[in-house]
């Protein structure tokens with residue numbers, strides 16, 4: 322199947338899926354990319370070319386179940402309909418520029434999203450599950466002090482087709498139906514690209530498309546509070562929050578979005594969110610930075626924030642990257658930190674770095690962000706950078 326799969330139609334993508342109403346101009350410049358359409362948009366498109374509704378279901382299954390992005394390979398559509406689709410629409414995913422395989426089985430792909438930008442996608446095999454870590458933006462505006470993506474600045478939001486294209490490529494490259502979990506932990510801040518990310522999540526949960534359960538789709542956010550609250554209403558998938566510091570003073574420096582949405586506001590949204598998800602629990606991520614956020618005092622402050630709350634904590638050893646000025650905490654310090662939290666009854670785990678030999682671990686995704694716009698949050702907030 323992979324021969325017919327996503328490699329077709331890998332030319333430059335339009336900046337965004339155009340409105341469906343424009344689709345009825347066959348061959349015109351505004352042909353929609355069907356890969357990124359929501360179910361409603363696809364239904365409207367199918368109706369706009371005079372086809373019956375079940376055609377939309379067939380298209381969904383070809384694109385999001387079989388990962389076939391070539392109209393000619395859709396053998397249960399008549400040749401006439403395939404020709405009509407070719408002139409009224411397109412079906413394209415970002416092109417793979419590079420694939421790297423780690424000794425531990427992790428695979429990283431670099432994908433061309435046009436105009437000199439490239440994003441990374443990582444597949445992480447584990448004994449009982451296979452997780453795909455996807456990117457939602459080219460670069461990132463949030464400017465977290467310890468993150469390779471943030472250092473590059475921000476270029477733009479990815480379209481839904483560009484996000485789904487990452488999943489289609491990965492699905493086609495490995496054994497069918499292997500991917501069991503999807504995490505928005507690649508490049509970018511998913512909640513800053515809300516509309517497109519929601520379109521993707523709805524397809525991930527749709528039984529006729531990816532058919533994943535809500536527990537197996539995780540949005541990771543640095544803490545854009547209004548969007549966390551909105552997500553609770555729109556799509557209550559699992560939530561991971563990049564906490565990284567127990568006080569506003571420190572978090573303002575490490576995760577500058579904290580200046581807009583401080584810890585108490587963030588946690589209040591998290592506790593409300595926990596009530597609407599199956600696991601009833603929020604995962605907090607905490608990167609271990611030597612001498613910065615790893616003292617006993619910080620462990621105790623974390624306990625005060627999280628004890629008795631629907632929270633689990635995931636400690637992430639800092640993964641270094643060229644130009645970073647941080648170091649990972651020592652093993653002894655990390656063990657003591659873990660011990661203190663666990664003893665206080667906070668469920669605390671360590672994230673084992675995966676794919677670090679190919680720079681595929683958390684925070685190492687750099688892709689390629691050229692022509693970046695100077696709109697990093699730190700610049701906007703006037704955060705001093707050294």
Ligand code: SAH
Nearest residue numbers: 468506510541542543563606639640683684
């Ligand atoms: N914008 C989202 C997704 C980011 S990546 C968010 O902030 O959650 C997923 C996780 O990797 C985040 O918790 C992020 O803070 C963390 N991370 C970033 N850089 C890292 C690094 N160099 N080492 C370890 N973890 C890092």
